[in-house]
Amino acid sequence: MALMPKRVKHRKVQRGRIRGNASRGNTVVFGEWGLQSLDPGHVTAQTIEACRIAATQYVRGIGKVYIRIFPQKSVTSRPLETRMGKGKGEPDRWVAVVKPGTVLFELKGVSREAARDCFNRVAHKLPVKVRLIGRRPELE
């Protein structure tokens, strides 16, 4: 089942604007490889689920997939063939707000080539441009 919050304070929220780059969640933390967004955008819960399935099917048995984003925000829509007015529409889907730099998914236990292949399948499902990144170099 697609991700969604257990409980929210307000069912309907304004969409807002996505400004600036990600200052948090922009590094690889859990795995060795990450899929980093290069554009701002909204990624729906269904898209995250589709990406998760594509990634886990690829790395099954050899690696582990981490999802670094969560769809916190509700997006409303109006039913088809209804007139304007009569208040705001009902919540239709849940989306994760993604800024440039946000790490969307991570992979652990796979080679760079395998990670590239895996994330290539994932990238085709995403509404934002992405790239493969590794961990930041650590100084000993």
Next chain:
Amino acid sequence: MEDYRLVAERRTSTGKRDTRKLRSAGRVPANLYGFHKDNVALSVSADDVEKVVARGSRVVDVEVDGSVDKAVIQELQWDTFSTHVRHVDMMRVDPDGTATVQVPLEFVGEPPALKTGGQLRYHQKHVTITCADYRVPRHIDVLLGSLEMGESVTVADLPIPEGMKAEDPADTVIVELYDTRHAE
């Protein structure tokens, strides 16, 4: 091991506008502090910083106005996409300082004899070493891949890096591989 020499220039102007100019000119703002001396605002070449990162060693020799200080890189600030270093924090250290510390051991590999009834018995998960206080290793690897049944790894077998000395007796057993079928 020779440490990388980072040639730095003093930075007189600070602030957002000047650091942006500095970065666009291919330099990285830096700070040097500690060891009973004044803090200095510096700038270093971005190419040099890349070389330091590629070497992977945090110990550098910082040259400012002809004088050289040994320092460790305390923090690197990266941009959003982790491609460029935006700022370097360096702390001066005592070049003659030594420390005796316990360093954790990291066990790497699996002996093939584990599949034929062998079992590993760990005696020690740390080793005491004396080294320069600015070059304490995070861990020391213990290679177990080639361990045969009945053999053991002692302190003498550890790959202690150059310039460091193990304080534990050389014959101290770290880990041994024993045969469970003939165990007493």
